[in-house]
Amino acid sequence: MIFFRKSILNRVFVYFVLFGFLLTAGAFTLYSVQWQQVSLWIFIGSLFVFLLYFILVYLYEIVRPLKIILDEMKALLAGKKYRRIYTNRIDEIGIIAHFFNEVTRSFEKVSLDIKEGKRMLNELEIASQIQKAILPPQNPKVPGLDVDAKTRPAAELGGDNFDFITVGNNTFIYVGDVTGHGVPAAIVMTMVNTLVHTLTNVYENAYDIVVQTNKQLKTRIKSTMFMTMLMFRWSHMEQKLTYVGAGHEHLVIYRAQTGKCEVRPTGGIALGMVPDNSKLIKELPVPLDVGDVVVLYSDGLTEGRNMAGEMYGLDRLVKAVERYAAEYGSDGIVHHVSLDYSRFVENHKQDDDVTLIAMKHVGIGQEGASSMAGIDTATMTWVNDVPEVKAADPGLESPLA
């Protein structure tokens, strides 16, 4: 039976043998009844039956099933609705039908994967929009301080975070960098932003805010994750700046009087590393004169590499700040430093999120020109995305504007 079902040729062979046997039996019968008495019509009729038999076998066993398969294949190729082909046959026709079913099943899986991919991309896009919406929509109006910021995530979602929160006579300014980038980093970034916004309404100093943020964060993130942070408090009345370091990059302070930068380790321990950081961090003052600039950044900036694999580094950042800090407001400083960075890294792939913030002390009763500028969080353009601006060009755009 298996021999019969395994191949069309076997099937035809079996039919042929069967019919030949019948024919021989018929001929033997005719011979036994004296074949000369058999009329020509009976002979022709027998041949016709023989022929008809083979035509029917050919039509029902080969042509019809092949037509069904071809019709479904045409429908598939034309993008029309097609059906699976169900058959018990294990011969060539069965193999083709099985192949067709497998191909269509794979197509359906790929199609579902593409749909799922599109859905996930849409969700990533939404998450990216939500994250951009979390970042401040515009540079803050801070009495005595001219602030400008710029950020660019390495992926759709980033782990860099900054915000300006004014509560009463204090403005809290922070920059944070979560381990890695992408979705996990973005979730932690969002969590911290929410915590900081809530805690600034409860506590009046940066120290308590950082201690409480760490306490809440540690219980909610996995042990490989942490977030470095630099939290500043600018007192409007006293015109004084204090900060709390939580394992963040060095603080760069440009001194207008000397034209040089002071580089200060920020100290502390990154958020999420220990359950209680209260003994490991402290709030320190940053004495500022008018014209002094505080520059904040994430490690994506100093660790940005050029095509030769060389890192931008702290020294280049300091030199760039010293070159532009006296001449420009915070927007110009951010613009030119980011331009310097972009020229250095050229087209090297951005491995990490990059954030740069400049805060220039402009004196009592003053607000920086850039403080009115809006932050374009929708495009997050970095300097290499916008036309190059000459140093003397008065029409500088705020890099986030």
Add this chain to the structure above:
Amino acid sequence: MMKIKNKAVDTTKDFTTVAVEGELDKVGLEDIRTELDEIVKSLETNMFVLDLADLKFINSEGVGYLLMNHYRLLKQDKKFVIVHAIDHVKDVLDVVGLLSIVPYFDSLELFVKSL
């Protein structure tokens, strides 16, 4: 490319030293994670010493992995020690505050002397 350069067990002083080589970032981490996880998991001594003399670069993901190992060993009542990092790597570990929770020695000899 990151790899485990050497592994040595000192049963008398009860510590295992693992020396790594390369760059401990996202890519480098994938190169050694399985092997290093296995070493930490099946650690027979009470101290695990990571020798970073040939580690050229570390980023926050690398630091995160070291932090996880610190807690993993702490959970087993064991101690995680870092030795011999080059200046740049030591700066990174110091800046994020890891060295305020994980003991650090400038060389393996200094660590052995401290025992």
